[in-house]
Amino acid sequence: MTSSAAPDRLTAAQTEAALNPPKGRTGGDLVVESLCGLGATTVFGLPGQHALGMFDALRRSTLRYVGLRVENNAGFAADAYGRITGEAAPLLLSTGPGALMSLAALQEAAAASAPVLAIGSQVPVAGLGGGRHGYLHELRDQQASFRDIVKSVHTVRTPSQIPSAIAAAWQSALTAPHGPVWVEIPQDVLLAETTLPVVTALDATPQPVVPRPELTAVAADLLAKAERPAIIAGGGVVRSDASGALLALAERLNAPVVTTFGGKGAFPWEHPLSLQSWLEDRHTTEFLEDADVLLVVGSGLGELSSNYHTFAPRGRIVQIEADAGKLESNHPALGIHADARLALQALLDTVPAREDAGAPERVRAVLAKVTDRLQAQDLGLEQRLVAAVREALPDAAASFWDMTILAYWAWSAFDARHPNTMHSAQGAGGLGYGFPAALGAAAADATRPVLAVSGDGGALYSIAELATAKQYDLDVTWLIVDDGGYGILREYMNDAFGEATATELTRPDFVALAESFGVPATLTTPESLTTDLGKALAAPGPSVVVLPAVLRMFEPTHL
DSSP states (O other): OOOOOOOSSOOHHHHHHHHSOOTTOBHHHHHHHHHHHHTOOEEEEOOOGGGHHHHHHHTTSSOEEEEOSSHHHHHHHHHHHHHHHOSOEEEEEOSTHHHHTTHHHHHHHHHHTOOEEEEEEESOGGGOSSOOOOOTTOOSOHHHHHHTTSSOEEEOOSGGGHHHHHHHHHHHHHSSSOOOEEEEEEHHHHHSBOOSOOOOOOOOOOOOOOOOHHHHHHHHHHHHHOSSEEEEEOHHHHHTTOHHHHHHHHHHHTOOEEEOGGGTTSSOTTSTTBOTTOTTSHHHHHHHHTOSEEEEESOOOOTTTTTTTTOOOOSEEEEEESOGGGTTSSSOOEEEESOHHHHHHHHHTTOOOOOOTTHHHHHHHHHHHHHHHHHTTOOHHHHHHHHHHHHHSOTTOEEEEOSSHHHHHHHHHOOOOSTTOEEESTTTOOTTOHHHHHHHHHHHOTTSOEEEEEEHHHHTTSTTHHHHHHHHTOOEEEEEEEOSBOHHHHHHHHHHHSSOOSOBOOOOOHHHHHHHTTOOEEEOOTTTHHHHHHHHHHSSSOEEEEEEOOOOOOOOSOO
C-alpha cells in the first residue's frame, strides 16, 4: 500500500483548521493522526503504562484496534495482516518488557518480509542516553534490542518529530523487500499537549526497486539459449504479486517451476510444468542441479530451499531478489537487485518463445520418483491428513501453520491454490505463530474463513488468544494436532540420539478449555477430519478442532 501525497495547497477550510487545531490533543494524537494520514485502518497491540498516551488517543480516532493478550502474539497478528493486505501493519507496544516480548514476532516478520510498523514507548526523555535513572521498564539501550532485527530504527524526542518519524518508518517497511521497522517515543512526549495542526496526509510512497536493463538483457539471452532451463520461485514472487508474470514466462520458456515453502501458491500446483514444492527431496534437487540455466526469483536459496545446502548447481544461475543482501549469498549468480514483478516483466518483454515438448514429461518423471519414495515409507496417515485439510479448506481461504509436523508436511505437499493464501513461521522458525497470525488475517479480511494449524506444544504458546478470538468474533478455525509433546523435536532427538529428552508435555483438555472461553470445539479423528473441519470453517466466528494423532516425517534426503 502507498499513501497519498500531501496536497501542495490547503483549502480555506483546511487552513482555518490548521490555524485553530482542536484543544486537548497530545503526542499520542499525533501518532494516530499520522497513521490515519498514511492510510492505516487497523492497529494491533497491548497497552502499557508508558504507552497510554497512544492508547488514549485511539478513542479519538477512526482506527480499529485489535488487542491481543501477549505482545509476541500481537506481533504475529500484525505480521499476518501485513502479508494479507500488503499494507504496513501498525503494532503499538509499551516499554521494556512489553517491547522485548515482540522480538520473536518481529524476527519472523523480517525473515518473511512482512511489513510491520512497530511503535513502542520509551522512558521519559530525561532517562534516554544509557544512564541508570531507575525508571520503570528502563533499558540502557532499548533500540539495540531491535536494531539487528528490523529494517530501520526511528527515535522521537519531541512531538513535532512524530509525523516525520512515522512516515519514514512506513516508507521503510513498504520498500522492497518489505519488513518490520521500529519507532520509539518517550512517555512524556506521548502525553505532552500539542498545538500542532492536525496531521491530514503524509507522503511516504516507497520507491520501486527497478532492475538494471543491461542485467535483464543478459538474463534474457541466457534463458533464450538454454537447453534445460528451470525456475525456483520464492516468497518474493508472492509478495510482489508476480504470479501472473511467472506463469507467462514459464510457459514461454517451457521451463519447469518449483516453489519454495515461502513461495507456496506462486505457480499452479497441477500445471504440467509444476514441480510443486518438493525441495527436501533429492530427486528435485538433482533435477535443479542439472539445469543449464536456473532462474531463481524472490529466494535467497537458504537452508530449506537448498535441501539443507546440499544443492550444487552445475549450470548458470540468474537470481532476482529485492533484498540485496541475499544476492549471491549462497551461490554465484547473475544477481539482479529488483522487485520480482518488475524484473519478470522486463524478461517477458524480451525473451522469445522456446519450444520444448519434453519438459512436461521430465516434470512427471520427477514427481513419480517423489511419489515412489514416499510410498515406500508407510506414510499414508500423514498424506491423508494433508489431503483432508485441503479438501475442507475453501480454495481462496488463507491458512497459517505453526512449527508442527503437519505443517512440515504441508510445506512440501499442500496445494496452495491461490497466491498469498498459505503462510507459516518457517522464516524464523519460532513456535506459537499459527493461531495469532490467523487472527490478524481474519482482521484483514472478514469475507472468508481462516485456518490455523498448531501442535499441542505450539498451541500452548497462544492459548490466551482464544479470548481475543471471542472478543472480536474473528472467523478463525484452529486445528490442534495433539501428539502429547513437541513432536518434531521428539523425532529429531530419536533419530539423532536414540532417545528423546524434554519433549513430552502435560497438556489440557483442549476441547473443554476452548469451550470455557465460549469458543465451540470438536474432538475429531483422521477419518472424520474433513467433515469436522469443513463444518467448523463454514460456521461463523472462532472454533477449535482437536485431532489426537502421532505423525511422522518422511525420511530426509540430505544426509
